[in-house]
Amino acid sequence: MLQIFNTLTRKKEKFEPITPGVVKMYVCGPTVYNYIHIGNARSAIAFDTVRRYLEYRGYQVKYVSNFTDVDDKMINAARQNHTTVGAIADKYINAFMQDTAALNISSNVIHPRATKNIPEIIDFVKTLVDKGYAYDVDGDVYFRARKFKSYGALPHINVDQLEIGASQHVNPEEMAKKEDPIDFALWKKSKGDEISWDSPWGKGRPGWHIECSVMSTKYLGKTIDIHGGGEDLIFPHHENERAQSEANTGQTFVKYWMHNGFVTIGDDNEKMSKSLGNFITVHDLLKNLDGQVIRLLMSTTHYRRPIQYSDASVKEASSNLKKLQTAFNNLEYRLHNADEGDDPKTDQEVRQIVADFTDAMDDDFNVQNGIAAVYELAKFANTYSERETVFKLSLQFIINTLRQLSGVFGIKLEQSELKDDEIWSLIHEREQARHDKDFIRSDEIREELKARGIVLEDTPQGTRFRKE
Incomplete structure (x- = not known):
């Protein structure tokens, strides 16, 4: 039975999707004004791993992850680079797609952009205004947070204890406009030559929180199964999403809220972030590091x-990756001299490892115990490969299982470049040369x-090869 820790209830709950066999999943994506750092990648990898396990368990997953392509950071980046907000967004969206492909993050994702959904955002805000949940002040539209009775439930904060400026976008001018300090912006009046769109409240652009509510409900419906993101988004971003979405639709917005931990760096375990200036971009890492190493490091911590x-x-992730690939290569090599048939006892041992893997992953995606089962399978594979007699069907069963379980973590074990006919030809030529004592x-x-x-x-079973 799959259980998920729900941030809203602070407990593990049995996973039961709204539609049997189908999972609707939304994960907050990056603001595209720079290359993603490994903290951003951690969230993308964590929820891609969740998605892969759900698919392994037989679910059909509809996955949406947005791009925030207009906000203050985007506008500042465009000014600094003497270009447009759209050009900045296009550049870093393309970089995001390239970097995440190197991390083997599934491309089967709907990636909506805020600027492509402006009419829907305006309609969403209008509904909130009409229902009395939002108000216009000189072109800025704010949400009445206190009117939403359960506001503060997701971060478990009492609304009366919220700090003034909790929306993280407060200045004295904005404070003077608000009815209540905890109200937050849905629509922001444009200033000067800022990028803007016409609206019932004048020229402006969306607030940060509104875009996710709009794009989630547009692509997945009024209630979704899973909403994910970094734990820093619990408040205010996700709580504001929850409040405005449920105020708009009158329905539960999310059934299971999931949040990933930070990536820390340095001896003091400081959180990695662009605002602190201590970040490492995936773009730079990939110049010298295999994306599969980053993937294994990020996907095997809970x-x-x-x-x-x-x-x-x-270094540890790199070593573990090589162990998995070596075990896989050992299995594939033994297919060349395996006997026909299978070995029922071997197959049963593999099935037990698979059962251990499933038990671990069903417990709120316990990847640390899950990958331990995969390493156990790799160890078993190496032992089996060294036997004098092995069977093709059992070898293939282990190969398929190791490939499948590793795939849940986004790890690809095949090294297709090693299967080149020319390489095999050279190996066979070398074996003949050794037989003929032509050691030169x-x-x-x-x-x-x-x-x-x-x-x-x-080896005693013949010559094997691996990628250095």
């Missing part, structure tokens, strides 16, 4: 726990393959 990013953690030619082939990044390993 999503609610923080991850400390360090040289040591990267044998050594030449080894060096030639090494130059191409292929390391040969001579």
Whole structure:
């Protein structure tokens, strides 16, 4: 039975999607004024892993993750670079797609942009104004937070204890306009030559929170199964989303709220963020680091726990990735000299490891215990590969299982470049040279393959190879 920790109730709950067999999932995406850093990537990877496990369990997942492509940061970036907000957005959306592809994050995602949904945003705000949940002050529209009776429930904050300026977008001028300090902006009046759109309240642009409510309900419906994001979004962003969405529709906005922990850096475990200036972009990391290493590091820490990013953690992830790939290559190599048939005892041991994996992942996506089962399978695979007699059907079963379970974490084990006919031909030529005691030619082939990044390993079962 799959259970998910719900931030709203602060407890694990049995997962029962609104529509049997179908999961509607929304995850807050980045504000596209710069390359994503590994803190942003952590959220994308964590929820991609959740999505992959749901699909492994047989669910059809409809996944939406937005791009915030207009806000103060976007406007400032455009000014600093003497270009337009749209050009900045296009540049960094393209970079996001390239970087996340390198991290093997599923591309089967609906990526709406705030600026492409302005009519829907205006209609959403109008409904809130008509219902008395929002009010216009000289072109700015604010949400009456206190009118929404359960405001503060998601972060578990008493509304009377909220700090003045809790919306994080307060200045003296704005404070003077508000009926209540905790009210937050739905629509912001444009200033000077800022990017803007016509609305019933004059020229302006959306507030930060409103876009996610609009795009979630537009693409997934009034009530969704899972809403995810970083724990820093619980308040005010997600609570404001919840309030304005439920005020608009009169229905529960989200059934299960999920939030991932931060990425920390340095000896003092400081949160990584652009505002603190201590961030490392994925774009820069990928210049010298395999995206699969980053993926394994990020996807195998429980999503609610923080991850400390360090040289040591990267080194450990790299080592673990090589272990998985080596086990997979060992299995594939033994297919060349395996006996026909299967080994029922071996198959049963693999099924038990799969059961352990499922039990772990069903417990609020406990990836640390889940990946432990995968490492156990890799260890078993290595032991089986070294047997004098192995069976094709059992080998294939282990191969498929290792591929499938690793795939839940976004790890691809195949190294297709190692299967080139020319490489196999050289390996066979070297084996013949060794048989003929032509050790000069044998050594030449080894060096030639090494130059191409292929390391040969001579074992009792024959010669194997791996990517260096």
